[in-house]
Amino acid sequence: MRREEVYIGGEWVQAHGEGEIEVINPNTEEIIGSVPVGNSEDIDIAVSAARTAFESWSISPIEDRIKILNDLSAALKELTEELAQTITAEVGTPIGYSRMAMVGTPRVVSRSYAKMLEGFEWEHEIRNSLIVKEPIGVCAFITPWNFPLHQIIGKVAPAIAAGCTMVLKPSKEAPLNAFLLADILHDIGLPPGVFNLVSGHGSEVGEFLSSHPDVDMVSFTGSTSAGVRVSQAAAPTVKRVTLELGGKSANVILDDADVIRAAKSAIGACFQNSGQTCSALTRLIIPKSHKDEILEIISSRVNGYNPGNPLDETTRCGPMVSKKQQQSVLSYIQSGIEEGAQLIAGGEGMPEGCNSGFFVRPTAFSNVTPDMKIWREEIFGPVLVIATYENEDDALTLANDSIYGLSGGVWGSNERAIEFARKMRTGQVSINGGPFNISAPFGGYKQSGNGRELGMDGLEEFLEIKAIQRPVE
């Protein structure tokens, strides 16, 4: 899929940057497409188009926004296979998971914002004041590759609902789905300039977009280091910045848990999307009293978690998104071995039967201690690290021992697990495998970010609040 133009003001137009960005299939290592390199000139034009469109879109009838969001959801449903195949080709995600999570979730998220608008209260009164909620303005969206369409729709859908206009810069690794989304938004009749798409390099167009004086808000999802750069670039113009960043989330098994269920589920919770998930539960914290039992389950199941061709319907673990990501994950596995953690499954090198593609072996380490790099840093691959605790206080200290705070899990009797969850410094906690909820706020404590996406909180991020003080009679 060769895309030669960027989408600005409702039209496909020539980008001003030099060259193209090649998209590589991480399973076959072949070039499967390319997108243009946009530059600051394209961003200026796109922001200006978004500013012009804001005049009318910000006061558009709510029914028009509901229709767009429902039509978007219907189009995502109709094009599920094409989008899922594209994302599997770009990211390497197993195809079944692509259909369900990569396309299915954006479809329901779009619909959820249409539904939310039906009863949304734009105004309320406090004594003599009329409190009015208004769209914040022109938004800049910078997104990563790992759940590419989900992360885009998590911003685009509430922004459309709020009456904002936007410029999207998708990731270099997985930009093709964003181009398909632009086609969809065009076809369903989103007014020109409401959504604009400029592909390019993060350090160039991403930073320029973040610093742009006519952008009112930046919503960024990606690594913590790039999030810091975005915040710095945005600071001089005091725009709103929301950040969805990295994680190193803890999964705690209390000693009264159903340990067999908890141990089995711990693998999927860490390895979903081949471990390339910001909210993956990558640090497993287990009671000493059940250590042997849990490690036996983990090691046999991780060893059976065979990576392979993501187009094979039975594959559960695909390749890493890029050679760079593969090398990075392999270096963490090497570091775990060197630092003295006990390898209980997987390890260095390519998985058996994989001669090409950016694969790594699904891996688990036990006897991991808080001083080790594999405990502290986000690996972003199928690597589970396990630490053992003596008592519940130790378990909590271990769980909160991270610069991140995005997600988490607790297994145990319900009440005790919820009490434990209350003490965790993190944005989401799953109790006994409680599933992801697209209407619940998603976002981080600490260095996992600022702000929330999804649900009502995700909509509120795109609103300004005005108090109109009326004379008192």
Ligand code: NAD
């Ligand atoms: P990344 O930070 O390298 O890139 C993310 C986006 O930022 C890309 O579009 C990139 O081009 C752009 N970018 C890079 N440098 C920039 C800069 N200096 N200024 C502006 N933009 C810049 O991240 P990635 O490798 O694409 O994604 C993986 C990371 O994203 C992981 O750390 C993961 O935890 C995080 N993530 C977080 C969430 C969340 O919701 N919290 C979700 C998914 C991924």
